[in-house]
Amino acid sequence: MQQPAVPELAHTQTRPIHWVLTATAVAAVVALSTVARPGSATAAQSATGTRTTTAAVAPGTTGVQFPLDCGPVKALVVKKAGADLDGDGRPETVAVVHCDAPMGTPPDGVYVLTRSADGRRPRVVATLVRPEDRLTVTDFAVRARTVSATLLGYSSDAVPSCCPDLRTPAAWQWNGSAFIRSTGSAHSV
Template sequence: MQQPAVPELAHTHTRPIHWVATAAAVAGVMALSSVLQPHPATAAQEAGPQTKKAPAATVPPDPTGVDFPIKCGPAKAVVVKKATGDLDGDGRPETAAVVHCDTAMGTPPDGVYVLTRSADTGTPRVVATLVDPKERRSVTDFALRDGAVLATLLGYSTADVPSCCPDVKDSAKWRWKNGAFVRSTPAGSHTV
């Protein structure tokens, strides 16, 4: 067996005193860190030249709590889909919302509404009805793209078709033109 060229070092073997010294050092670091704490974090940022709040005009209207023109009786109106974007080109975002009555049975018809903020108070308000719930339509695909509202509408060819089984499918597109939303039908109506 070959002997090492360097004599065995005594300090490379751990002894109980080494563990005590390590534990004392860790305890000292923990005690020191509890004394040297950073300032507590707060949710509000300190005011400074770079801190700016977004103007209300750039925040899209929130449909929560808006009184939609839909009659639900004892049930309440619920927003099932929403999308935001600048629909009229004024630089301020609008919100398009799909709303129906929250019923336990059946398929309630949807309404599609456009919201903007009122100029005086900044509260959200309905400015257009794109689909009236009286039309007995359900909205499936829904989006805002390139300043237009896009939707796929399911409906009924006659009043005799049961509510469970829509038999007409439309693709619809609404775009702001000359002070109103104008509907076009890119794909046309067809039977399901």
């Protein structure tokens, strides 16, 4: 057997203590990253009256009273996205919401949120899809001031709620006074 040219290194074999130290270091980094977060950005007025270019933050959905009746269960935000939909420099949030029903497929509502006049609480300013229409929202996206989604619905009241039989692409854009919906042709699922 040939001897290696370099003498045995003391740390070439891992021992359990090495794994424990590595796991502890990784856990410390993860814990520190959850605590140390940057502050939220805000737009501020400068002394000369010009607006600074700090990015604004879209409103959150926590504590918002959505206009849907869920009875004893809570409203559940299943999807959301933020964007400046009306071009005023302040982003809005679009939220897909349904009742947190223990079974079945509850219909979705799609709502646009903005900050209240005092800037603290978000509020609903538009309803794009009403839960009363019995639609399920899929392929939800917000891009370039356009909200788009695929709406799954029913051709008649005789179709069971479990099994929507129509698929309709839809998009909404702000026209200066309201959200205008454009809809593609509905086709069977």
